[in-house]
Amino acid sequence: xxxxxxxxxxxxxxxxxxxxxxxxxxxxxxxxxxxxxxxxxxxxxxxxxxxxxxxxxxxxxxxxxxxxxxxxxxxxxxxxxxxxxxxxxxxxxxxxxxxxxxxxxxxxxxxxxxxxxxxxxxxxxxxxxxxxxxxxxxxxxxxxxxxxxxxxxxxxxxxxxxxxxxxxxxxxxxxxxxxxxxxxxxxxxxxxxxxxxxxxxxxxxxxxxxxxxxxxxxxxxxxxxxxxxxxxxxxxxxxxxxxxxxxxxxxxxxxxxxxxxxxxxxxxxxxxxxxxxxxxxxxxxxxxxxxx
Numbered sequence: 477x478x479x480x481x482x483x484x485x486x487x488x489x490x491x492x493x494x495x496x497x498x499x500x501x502x503x504x505x506x507x508x509x510x511x512x513x514x515x516x517x518x519x520x521x522x523x524x525x526x527x528x529x530x531x532x533x534x535x536x537x538x539x540x541x542x543x544x545x546x547x548x549x550x551x552x553x554x555x556x557x558x559x560x561x562x563x564x565x566x567x568x569x570x571x572x573x574x575x576x577x578x579x580x581x582x583x584x585x586x587x588x589x590x591x592x593x594x595x596x597x598x599x600x601x602x603x604x605x606x607x608x609x610x611x612x613x614x615x616x617x618x619x620x621x622x623x624x625x626x627x628x629x630x631x632x633x634x635x636x637x638x639x640x641x642x643x644x645x646x647x648x649x650x651x652x653x654x655x656x657x658x659x660x661x662x663x664x665x666x667x668x669x670x671x672x673x674x675x676x677x678x679x680x681x682x683x684x685x686x687x688x689x690x691x692x693x694x695x696x697x698x699x700x701x702x703x704x705x706x707x708x709x710x711x712x713x714x715x716x717x718x719x720x721x722x723x724x725x726x727x728x729x730x731x732x733x734x735x736x737x738x739x740x741x742x743x744x745x746x747x748x749x750x751x752x753x754x755x756x757x758x759x760x761x762x763x764x765x766x767x768x
Contacts, residue, residue, distance in 0.1 A: 485663045489713040492656040499685040500625055524671045525555075526742060527750035528619075531757075532650055533559045534735055534767035536616045538723040539646030542566035544613035547640070549601040549633070549649075550574075550620030554582030554594075560616065561586075561594050563734055567613075569594045572601060602632040607640045614646040614724070621651040622686040627696075630688055634700040646724040647705055652687035653714035661685060664715060690714040711759035718762055727765055735767050 537560065540546055544567040551557045551571030561569045571594055573579050579596050586594050599606060601617070602624070615637050624630050637647065655661050665681035690709050697707050697719050705721045739750065754767070 481663060485660045486713055489656050489660055495654065495656045495689065496658055496661070496685075498654060498688070499682075501623060501682045501686045524668050524676075527746045527753060529556050529559060530735065530738055530742075531750060531753050531767070532556060532618045532648070533563065534764045535650070535718070535720060535762075536560050536614075536618075536648045537563055537731060537735075537766055538725060538764055539616075539648050539721055540564050540567050540614050541646075541725050544568070544646075545570070545611070546614045546616060547604075547607065547612045548572060549615065549617035549637075550623070551582055551596070552578050552620070554585045556618045557582070557594060557616075558585060558589055558591060559738075561591050562589065563731060565593055567593065570597055571595070572597045572599050574598065574600055602629050602636065604636040604640050609639050610642045612640045612645060613642055615641055615649065616647070617649045617651075619651055619683070621649070621688065622683050624688075627688065627692055630692065631696045631699070634696040638700040638704075641704075644724075646721045647701075648718065648720050649705075650716060650718040651693075652684055653693075653709055653717040654687040654689045655684065655713070655715055660713075660715075684715070688717075690717050693717050693719060706761075708757060708760050708762035710753075710756035713756075716753075716757075718757070720762065723765070732766050739767070 533556065536556075540560070542564070544564075546560075546564075546567055546569045548557045548560075548569060548571045551573050552575075554571060557569060557571050561567070571579075571582055573582070573596075576598060579598060583596060597606065601620070621630060621633065624633070637649075641647065655664070661681065661684045665677060665684055669677045690707065694707050697705055701719075705719045707717065707719050709717045739747065742750070757763075
């Protein structure tokens, strides 16, 4: 049963007409060691973001095939990338981030996990000139694009993705969506404040304030990737927006079993969060055959 606060937030977002203005994040590049450490701790596979990572992992796995070269835009400390790479050992992954501090954390994590199918690349996700046209089989990006300074930068990302992606390539790009009310943003930012470092809660608040709207994503996706991907969001209250291409792989029982095993290890409150997220996206049409 959803909490009263969540129901109130849902109704507020449905009924309001105006939307709060976007606030650019104070730090466009996260390279402060203390902030990176807080983000990394909360975001590891057993942290507060575990249900979100598992959901997005299943979505990414649907657009990745064995033998693919996969580019992760804004890999951060590598938690999401490690999960996907571990489940797709026959694919090659490139983790790209502007922050050297984040890349150092990612490298240490990949070494700890014994992952050998990932390389790291420092760079700006709005400029993929180091990658040739049509050289990438799949692009993934999870909860990164709100760091961009403006809509022009968002458009450059999608333009570059369209350039480097092969004609039959896959993509799964997901980020926060901007809510209508400051009260709603405050609710989501502090929803799990008792489970995470204070710095992570503050960063989450800034991220929600800096999010682009669902309409912003529709415009850039339609302009640069027409017919190649569809825009989805959480039902009626788009606090998350996903751009996904059609699935590129057949049903994989082994992969499904591994994802279900990861889910089974979660505490019950994480399982409830995962169920809620799946439901909110499923009601808008975003499903996965790998995690049911």
